[in-house]
Amino acid sequence: MISTKYLLAAGLSLVLAGCHTQSNPNQETENTAQTTDPMIKERLDKYTTVKLNPSLDHLSDNQQKMVRLLVEAADHMNELFWYEAYGQQDSLMETVTDQEVQALININYGPWDRLDNHTPFIQGIGPKPAGANFYPADMTKEEFEQANLPDKTSLYTFIRRDAQGKLVTIPYHEMFAEQVKTVSNLLKQAATLSEDPDFAQYLNLRAEALLTDNYQPSDLAWMDMKNNAVDLVIGPIETYEDQLFGYKAAHEAYVLIKDQAWSERLAKYAQFLPELQRNLPVGAEYKKETPGSEADLNAYDVAYYAGDCNAGSKTIAINLPNDEEVQLKKGTRRLQLKNAMQAKYDEILVPLADILIDPEQRAFITFDAFFANTMFHEVAHGLGIKNTINQKGTVREALKEHASALEEGKADVLGLYMVTQLHKAGELEGDLKEYYTTFLASIFRSIRFGASSAHGAANMIRFNYFAEKGAFQRNQADGTYRVNYDKMQQAMNDLSREILTYQGQGDYEGVARLVEEKGLIRDELQQDLNRLAEQHIPVDVVFEQGLEELGLTAAGR
Numbered sequence: 001m002i003s004t005k006y007l008l009a010a011g012l013s014l015v016l017a018g019c020h021t022q023s024n025p026n027q028e029t030e031n032t033a034q035t036t037d038p039m040i041k042e043r044l045d046k047y048t049t050v051k052l053n054p055s056l057d058h059l060s061d062n063q064q065k066m067v068r069l070l071v072e073a074a075d076h077m078n079e080l081f082w083y084e085a086y087g088q089q090d091s092l093m094e095t096v097t098d099q100e101v102q103a104l105i106n107i108n109y110g111p112w113d114r115l116d117n118h119t120p121f122i123q124g125i126g127p128k129p130a131g132a133n134f135y136p137a138d139m140t141k142e143e144f145e146q147a148n149l150p151d152k153t154s155l156y157t158f159i160r161r162d163a164q165g166k167l168v169t170i171p172y173h174e175m176f177a178e179q180v181k182t183v184s185n186l187l188k189q190a191a192t193l194s195e196d197p198d199f200a201q202y203l204n205l206r207a208e209a210l211l212t213d214n215y216q217p218s219d220l221a222w223m224d225m226k227n228n229a230v231d232l233v234i235g236p237i238e239t240y241e242d243q244l245f246g247y248k249a250a251h252e253a254y255v256l257i258k259d260q261a262w263s264e265r266l267a268k269y270a271q272f273l274p275e276l277q278r279n280l281p282v283g284a285e286y287k288k289e290t291p292g293s294e295a296d297l298n299a300y301d302v303a304y305y306a307g308d309c310n311a312g313s314k315t316i317a318i319n320l321p322n323d324e325e326v327q328l329k330k331g332t333r334r335l336q337l338k339n340a341m342q343a344k345y346d347e348i349l350v351p352l353a354d355i356l357i358d359p360e361q362r363a364f365i366t367f368d369a370f371f372a373n374t375m376f377h378e379v380a381h382g383l384g385i386k387n388t389i390n391q392k393g394t395v396r397e398a399l400k401e402h403a404s405a406l407e408e409g410k411a412d413v414l415g416l417y418m419v420t421q422l423h424k425a426g427e428l429e430g431d432l433k434e435y436y437t438t439f440l441a442s443i444f445r446s447i448r449f450g451a452s453s454a455h456g457a458a459n460m461i462r463f464n465y466f467a468e469k470g471a472f473q474r475n476q477a478d479g480t481y482r483v484n485y486d487k488m489q490q491a492m493n494d495l496s497r498e499i500l501t502y503q504g505q506g507d508y509e510g511v512a513r514l515v516e517e518k519g520l521i522r523d524e525l526q527q528d529l530n531r532l533a534e535q536h537i538p539v540d541v542v543f544e545q546g547l548e549e550l551g552l553t554a555a556g557r
């Protein structure tokens with residue numbers, strides 16, 4: 001069998017051969033066309049550029065200097081993530097001269113399109129290894145499982161081969177010894193400028209964690225911070241990049257400016273969780289667990305994205321830390337990334353609604369509703385149950401590979417349920433029609449990422465379920481969709497009950513059937529989605545970001 005590594009090397013030399021003939025400009029065009037994918041423009045067209053420039057005016061001189069250091073530290077995560085996702089960035093870039101291809105490589109942190117199931121867009125490049133660059137490309141699952149390496153499943157080790165070809169582990173802090181030292185020093189320097197002592201403490205602990213790969217003390221300190229105006233998420237965090245086992249964490253960073261006014265608005269909703277749990281539209285046996293009411297919910301503007309979270313589609317809400325021991329002790333923090341949401345709302349949701357939502361209902365598409373629906377999705381993960389009611393263990397164990405899709409589907413529909421209940425109680429402003437119409441438009445936005453991911457499958461199930469219940473109808477004349485508000489509320493309650501029941505029963509076969517029957521994009525809908533691409537409605541955003549955008553280039557600012 002030819003290894004992926006071999007295919008990859010072959011691909012690169014092919015492109016290199018193309019580059020040798022560059023001296024002749026006519027040939028260069030020809031060669032570029034031969035060695036790259038003809039769909040480059042189409043792939044790039046899925047993105048639109050947005051400037052990331054939240055105001056820092058309310059921050060003191062010292063705080064602004066601190067942000068500058070944090071952005072510098074965050075920027076190093078790009079280099080680390082590049083290595084994890086692909087390997088040596090330089091060696092790939094040297095082979096490519098076309099600016100559009102370079103731009104696409106930068107967006108994807110490699111030669112595979114993240115919005116198209118990692119399809120390679122440079123000819124001769126093989127498929128992306130499932131384990132990215134965390135494992136040797138020629139390693140099989142069996143070889144890994146048989147290897148006697150105590151820290152092989154660690155979040156923070158690479159698997160490599162020694163001179164004899166035997167598998168060995170290399171801790172992140174050794175593989176990246178030089179880089180983590182630099183970042184650690186930047187964080188320590190930033191800590192001396194912090195006005196909030198808890199944030200300074202967190203930065204110092206995080207600086208240590210990068211040098212040792214022991215992140216728990218800094219995660220605990222992060223949960224203890226409450227009054228910091230600036231925040232930083234940095235380090236190896238999510239494991240999605242490791243599609244082989246999901247063991248290895250990838251590096252990323254967010255530099256965040258807290259939005260005090262919105263955070264206060266959010267704080268009050270958490271206290272309603274226990275009551276909302278009691279009122280869930282399902283039998284009492286499915287809602288016995290008590291959700292924590294001290295959920296930490298805050299809004300931020302992002303000043304800088306780097307690494308994993310900046311690759312392909314951009315995150316607009318996060319829920320951290322992932323360390324379950326920290327979660328048990330301190331809970332989690334849900335971060336709503338407001339300016340990133342605003343960008344997706346302005347650039348994608350509004351133009352999409354102008355094509356797919358009934359003209360009379362377009363006025364009900366609002367940012368506040370988009371923000372609330374996204375926020376309550378995060379909170380709704382805390383509702384319902386984590387354990388089956390019939391001794392099948394946790395819901396996650398019982399539902400196996402379908403657990404994530406159903407959990408995401410639950411959070412979406414129960415998020416809307418929370419909106420409905422809080423609106424009824426007079427706790428949420430605006431017309432309920434805004435939340436429902438924006439909810440439907442958001443389904444169209446999400447399913448453009450495809451039905452294969454957990455979120456994608458969840459959205460398709462809901463779309464098809466809602467369609468069958470008459471929650472909306474398609475106007476045959478112009479291909480727009482019109483919400484039937486009463487029926488949508490009924491469908492929301494019915495689907496909530498079904499999902500909670502599947503989870504409580506740990507009904508693997510039932511869920512598999514649901515995914516098979518409803519988790520797909522039917523022809524008519526696909527044609528409607530194609531209209532969005534034809535009219536160049538972007539799928540996601542790319543950020544123009546950095547010190548200059550933040551007005552932090554002048555020395556001493």
Ligand SMILES: [Zn+2]
Nearest residue numbers: 377378408411
């Ligand atoms: Zn979710």
